[in-house]
Amino acid sequence: MIGKLNHVAIVVPDLAAASATYRSTLGADVSDPVDLPDHGVTTVFVNLPNTKIELLHPLGEDSPVAKFLEKNKDGGIHHICYEVDDIIAARDRLVADGARILGNGEPKTGAHGKPVLFLHPKDFYGTLVEIEQC
Ligand code: CO
Numbered sequence: 339m340i341g342k343l344n345h346v347a348i349v350v351p352d353l354a355a356a357s358a359t360y361r362s363t364l365g366a367d368v369s370d371p372v373d374l375p376d377h378g379v380t381t382v383f384v385n386l387p388n389t390k391i392e393l394l395h396p397l398g399e400d401s402p403v404a405k406f407l408e409k410n411k412d413g414g415i416h417h418i419c420y421e422v423d424d425i426i427a428a429r430d431r432l433v434a435d436g437a438r439i440l441g442n443g444e445p446k447t448g449a450h451g452k453p454v455l456f457l458h459p460k461d462f463y464g465t466l467v468e469i470e471q472c
Contacts, residue, residue: 339422339428339431340420340421340422340428340469341420341421341422341423341472342389342420342421342472343388343389343418343419343420343421344389344390344419344420344421344450344468344470344472345389345390345391345392345418345419346389346390346391346392346415346417346418346419347391347392347393347394347415347416347417347418347419347468348391348392348393348394348413348414348415348416349394349395349403349406349407349410349413349414349416350393350394350395350413351395351407351411351412351413352395353371353380353382353393353395356382356393356413357371357382357393360382360384360391360393366384366385366386366391367384367385367386368382368383368384368385369382369383369384369385370382371395372449373397374397374449375397375398376446376447377397377402377446377448377449378396378397378398378400378401378402378403378404379394379395379396379397379401379402379403380394380395380396380397381393381394381395381449383449392449394416395407403416416466417456417465417466417467417468418465418466418467418468419454419467419468419469419470420467420468420469420470421469421470421471421472422469422470422471422472423471423472424471425445425453425454425455425469425470425471426445428455428469428471429443429445429455429469432457436461437457437458437461437462438457438458438460438461439455439456439457439458440455440456440457440458441455441456443455445471448468448470450470452470452471452472453470453471454468454469454470454471455468455469456468457469
């Protein structure tokens with residue numbers, strides 16, 4: 339069911355510093371910061387030949403990554419995102435298999451303008467999993 343690894347998301351305490359690390363030290367293609375108010379994050383996209391890294395930083399009061407950063411002051415891997423062809427079919431199959439979908443179970447529009455869902459980390463070996471319809 340799952341396809342390509344779309345991205346790995348890393349929460350960082352300082353977006354400018356992290357962007358510089360990826361651009362200069364690691365020599366990657368790094369975007370400018372993009373605010374995603376609906377998701378409570380500012381994102382920088384690191385475009386690699388076979389996937390993307392998303393650097394995330396809290397935006398606004400109720401950011402879902404603020405607590406993560408409190409617990410992990412140096413930052414850390416927050417989630418991984420797999421591509422699926424049909425997010426509703428994928429969701430229904432996951433739910434039928436007993437996996438838990440976070441939120442109200444309906445897809446939201448993700449960072450790339452495509453529908454996404456998040457799956458409970460306890461069902462996937464301690465890893466927050468995002469699925470994105472591509
Ligand atoms: Co993501």
